[in-house]
Amino acid sequence: MRAAAAAPPIALGPSLGRSSLVLGTGVVLLIVIGAVGVTLGTSGVALGDAVAIVMHRLLGIGPVSWPASSETIVWDLRLPRVLAGMLVGAGLGCAGTVFQALLRNPMADPYIIGTAAGASLGAVAALLVPALLPFAVGGWMGLGLVQILAFAGGLGTVLVVYAVARGQGGTPVVTLLLAGYAISSLLAAGVAMLMFVSGDRLAAVVSWLLGSLGGASWPRLAFAGPLIVVSFALMVVRWRGLNALLLGEQQAAFLGLEVEREKRILTALAALATSAGVAVSGTIGFVGLVVPHLLRLAFGPDHRLLLPASMVYGAVLLVLADLGARLLGGIPVGVLTALIGAPFFLWLLRRSLVLRG
């Protein structure tokens, strides 16, 4: 019954060496780009100073040899912004991977079943509340009402979409997509209506909708960070289920998967990571679509490598895009990701057509 001992070993998944190389390269890239992001800007900070400031703040070591303004720039502005880019990019990367696997749709992105529309409605409503109500609504633990309602709106919408699409025999993927589309359209109409009545708050609304990491702060990181990291960890330990779903739901069930339960859990986790990210940055397109897609083409569909890689390279891409957006005079990062991401994606699409003949 067993293979002869002389048989050559058969690789059953991504090898340890290859995975280490892919992920290690990503982490090195991330550190380099992060360092560049912290030091580069309208007022430059020497790398040595930046490192010393971070060490001083974290560990309380080293004599203070830098101007106070450098410390503000590094510690209060750029470092939270770079870390927010990493977190949001990582969350979008792995949520995109999970939605593409769950929905078996290469066009799926983390926002596809309602996160973006729900978060947008929540955020826009929060932006307008002070204007609509006679009293101002305060923040909570350093989070503004905008962040809280964006998070709740994103997550809540996915739960509603799922409940609507859920039938007696399960939740068909097509129904999920259609329900997500319909409810997103409904909420988008709400956003448009609010924009129409927003008056002089329109600029703030548009700015949020375009997506930006400019609002990153330590309290916001402390809110989104654990949510994204924990949901990632819970997604990656479900790699067997995600791999089984590559074969379709029926065959996944034949392989022992509780398909409907797995779909519910994975949807909730991906929506959690996405909504936490949206609360920090607003909606940023293309990262969650392009990164998993590209990595799947490069390294194959096995989620043991694909999920961590999507996390690392999603972070790399967003930090890089934010750096570019900042250096280009502060254009919204969401505009830049779409501007670069869309043509790149089209090129990829054409290339795959050519390769297939």
Added chain:
Amino acid sequence: MADPAVELIGVSAGYPAVGGRRRVLDGASLRVDAGEMVALLGTNGSGKTTLLRIVAGTLRATAGEVRLLGRPIHDWSRPEIARRVAVLPQTTDVPAGMRVAELVALGRIPHGRSWFGADAGDADAVAAALRDADATELADRRADELSGGERQRVLLAMALAQEPRVLLLDEPTLHLDLAHQVALVRMLERLRAMRPLTVIAVLHDLNLAAAFADRSLLLHDGRVVAAGGAGRIDAALAQRTFGVPLAEATAADGSRVLALAIANRRESPKKNEPNADC
């Protein structure tokens, strides 16, 4: 007496439909002993696939009892069932960019215990499955670039990697040419000699069923009807079920076969029929 591998007692099952449920199985009973190979025949929509899903535990019976290896099937958890029953379905998505060995390794999912990676047992099981399904030389090929016959062998290897006691095949010869159909059924015969397998295969070809199965069963009106033992199919019963004329003939080796008895209409063309040449 040993427990049967699969036992259905008065099983009814169906699917949600507009205005209630569409019942496909209606009091079906079936007993397949360990090591048997049974062919399942029936018209389209007669419930063959539904019956396989019941035996695989992915569809629950609305009435009746389903037993697997002597225990009520839902006493087992889903992974426990998948370690005992494997299914070669009619169609399966083959993920793009996956190598054959990786695809076959998906059959180890129900056995998975380690957090990541595969253990030595997994590697052995995959190698044995590839060998037994005659697919070892395909191990490093891309799974989405295989021919129909190769693909079927690889998917069979994936099912074998589950190390099942019961193997269910849903029209495994669909889309295969005659040579590949016979090769596949021969492979099942060899597999049964090598592994302690009970096989239930949905087949369309009555002669293939008669030639290779220990027994043939016919699904009719939601029930299971015995259609013949090894080497023969009840011609009258098959004719009634499928509603086509069948004729018995004797093959070159002297065995009895059934043939579709439809006369060649080209031999007596009607005068007003258009000429085929124009």
